[in-house]
Amino acid sequence: MTVKVEVKEGGMPHNQILATGLIGSLVGIYITYLNNILGTDLLAFFGGIAATLALYWGSHTIKRLASYGIGTGVPSAGMIAFGSGVIGFLFATRFAIGGGILVPIIAVIAAAVIGAVAGVMANTILKMHIPVMVSALIEMSIVGALTLMGLSALVTGSFTFDALVTSRISFFGMELTTYESSLIGGSIIAVLFLLGGIAIQHPFNACLGPSWEQDRMLMLALECGFLSMIPAAVISFAFISMAAATISFVVAIVGWFYTYYRYIELARRDAAFWLDAKPIKEPEAGH
Amino acid sequence: MVDQIVFGIGITALAGALATVAGAAEDTESDIGSQGDPNSQVQLAPQMGYIHRIFNKAIAGEPPAYGLWVALGAGVAWALMAMQVNAVLAIILGSALAVFVQGIYATTAYLGRIASLAKFGQPVYIDIIKSMTTVTMAHAFVAVFTTVTVCYLINVALGHPFPLPLLGLVWGIALGAAGSATGNPFYGKERQYQSQKFGAGVPIAASGNIVRYAEAGERNSLDNGWFSSKLGGPASGVCFGLIVFFELWRTVIFEEIANGWGAVIVGILVILIFAVIDRYIEIWARKTYGPYGKPEEAA
Numbered sequence: 001m002t003v004k005v006e007v008k009e010g011g012m013p014h015n016q017i018l019a020t021g022l023i024g025s026l027v028g029i030y031i032t033y034l035n036n037i038l039g040t041d042l043l044a045f046f047g048g049i050a051a052t053l054a055l056y057w058g059s060h061t062i063k064r065l066a067s068y069g070i071g072t073g074v075p076s077a078g079m080i081a082f083g084s085g086v087i088g089f090l091f092a093t094r095f096a097i098g099g100g101i102l103v104p105i106i107a108v109i110a111a112a113v114i115g116a117v118a119g120v121m122a123n124t125i126l127k128m129h130i131p132v133m134v135s136a137l138i139e140m141s142i143v144g145a146l147t148l149m150g151l152s153a154l155v156t157g158s159f160t161f162d163a164l165v166t167s168r169i170s171f172f173g174m175e176l177t178t179y180e181s182s183l184i185g186g187s188i189i190a191v192l193f194l195l196g197g198i199a200i201q202h203p204f205n206a207c208l209g210p211s212w213e214q215d216r217m218l219m220l221a222l223e224c225g226f227l228s229m230i231p232a233a234v235i236s237f238a239f240i241s242m243a244a245a246t247i248s249f250v251v252a253i254v255g256w257f258y259t260y261y262r263y264i265e266l267a268r269r270d271a272a273f274w275l276d277a278k279p280i281k282e283p284e285a286g287h
Numbered sequence: 288m289v290d291q292i293v294f295g296i297g298i299t300a301l302a303g304a305l306a307t308v309a310g311a312a313e314d315t316e317s318d319i320g321s322q323g324d325p326n327s328q329v330q331l332a333p334q335m336g337y338i339h340r341i342f343n344k345a346i347a348g349e350p351p352a353y354g355l356w357v358a359l360g361a362g363v364a365w366a367l368m369a370m371q372v373n374a375v376l377a378i379i380l381g382s383a384l385a386v387f388v389q390g391i392y393a394t395t396a397y398l399g400r401i402a403s404l405a406k407f408g409q410p411v412y413i414d415i416i417k418s419m420t421t422v423t424m425a426h427a428f429v430a431v432f433t434t435v436t437v438c439y440l441i442n443v444a445l446g447h448p449f450p451l452p453l454l455g456l457v458w459g460i461a462l463g464a465a466g467s468a469t470g471n472p473f474y475g476k477e478r479q480y481q482s483q484k485f486g487a488g489v490p491i492a493a494s495g496n497i498v499r500y501a502e503a504g505e506r507n508s509l510d511n512g513w514f515s516s517k518l519g520g521p522a523s524g525v526c527f528g529l530i531v532f533f534e535l536w537r538t539v540i541f542e543e544i545a546n547g548w549g550a551v552i553v554g555i556l557v558i559l560i561f562a563v564i565d566r567y568i569e570i571w572a573r574k575t576y577g578p579y580g581k582p583e584e585a586a
Binding site: 075078079180181185186187188190191194195197198201202203205206207208209210211212213216217220223224227230231234235237238239260263264266267268270271272273274275276277278279280281282283 | 336346363366505
């Protein structure tokens with residue numbers, strides 16, 4: 001279990017990807033916070049960008065963890081990332097100090113603690129003894145929290161507890177507050193959970209193999225992030241203004257189209273052959 | 288009271304029928320995409336020298352993948368209904384968007400896996416993506432649409448307290464689990480390994496030696512879909528249909544008894560009866576068809 005089976009030279013170092021994901025995601029989430037100050041919701045789409053950058057980082061963390069020989073556990077890694085991340089995220093939303101300005105920072109710290117506990121348990125109690133287990137689970141838990149926070153900000157325009165459990169509907173000209181049709185009351189958070197949980201594990205799960213290439217996997221991670229943004233943007237039409245939701249939707253479509261196109265180009269670069277309706281190409285030795 | 292129970296039984300029957308269609312479509316979809324457990328063998332085949340033309344779609348295990356498609360369909364439908372869109376239209380649009388996401392995941396999974404097998408000379412067959420992705424998307428649409436409709440019936444007609452997206456998550460995972468557990472054996476062990484004896488498993492020496500040539504020409508995953516839609520799909524359909532039917536039936540009829548404990552006890556009884564039936568069928572099948580009735584002879 002502790003033998004590293006996949007070694008690849010070159011590529012971007014993991015710490016650089018970590019820094020890009022963590023800082024980029026936090027900046028994106030904080031830009032959505034400007035919504036509260038400016039009294040608008042047009043910046044909601046930055047939540048989706050934040051989630052995409054977090055997934056970009058998380059996919060490489062999964063690659064790092066899975067290279068220790070837990071190939072079949074790749075989809076479960078996505079689930080544990082979001083399972084621990086959702087706790088850190090919801091815990092942090094309760095800190096309404098200064099209108100919730102500290103929420104993203106507290107979410108990162110809380111998720112790191114939960115990830116560390118899970119990692120230590122996996123290594124000591126389950127005796128998995130994987131060197132990067134603790135650091136990888138800390139990272140994935142933070143990725144889960146940041147992705148959920150970003151997608152929640154995309155859907156509702158904010159990431160504070162009040163914004164997640166209440167929504168305002170207009171009824172015969174009166175503004176009413178309801179809980180049933182909020183992000184958490186309507187369980188839209190369950191959709192966001194799985195959108196992120198599948199998106200974080202897909203890039204490595206789809207690209208694993210002896211001819212794995214880092215740039216191709218990372219491009220797929222960005223594609224998965226923008227793809228997750230598309231349905232989240234559609235759902236956001238029920239929560240935020242038409243203009244804000246339309247901006248999110250257009251950004252998601254443009255970003256997805258570009259990254260999908262680039263990913264196909266990279267797959268074409270790496271494939272042994274690129275054939276259309278050709279017979280099975282038996283290897284020279286034959287069987 | 289009686290009217291309510293008769294109404295509940297009607298909804299239960301309708302939900303069971305929809306679930307049967309969902310299970311059949313789900314299993315056929317995942318078999319065409321090679322998403323179930325035989326995928327590891329499809330993935331392994333080129334490394335063992337068996338180049339193939341079978342769709343290699345690894346998104347996740349079927350339960351989490353279908354958890355996402357159905358929750359997504361239900362979530363988008365929920366949001367559209369919150370915007371006063373007609374329920375039928377909302378469910379159709381939600382399912383269509385979920386299937387769009389599923390189709391994109393399918394193509395990126397195929398391209399990624401095959402490109403990473405370049406070392407073994409496995410080509411990317413573009414015609415496989417073109418012809419098979421659309422077929423899996425069509426089957427996925429049937430599965431997602433019917434399951435979201437079941438969730439809508441449970442929520443609105445039977446008054447279940449969970450919101451639609453959460454029901455979508457729960458029943459999507461149940462759908463994926465039913466298809467994975469019931470349907471895949473037909474495809475995985477019987478279709479993909481026709482050179483192996485029934486019940487023999489896959490010995491190490493035969494790893495990756497999947498069946499790559501069909502009765503006429505080269506096999507692709509549409510042939511697998513044709514095969515598994517005959518037995519594996521309907522079996523998964525009956526499985527998921529029975530799960531939904533018994534789940535709702537015991538609640539509608541027996542919930543009034545003993546403060547809800549009636550429904551729990553009937554549920555346990557149903558599980559026990561099915562466990563006995565399953566065990567009987569397993570022993571009968573092994574005795575009738577299995578190669579290892581007397582394992583000591585093999586040694």
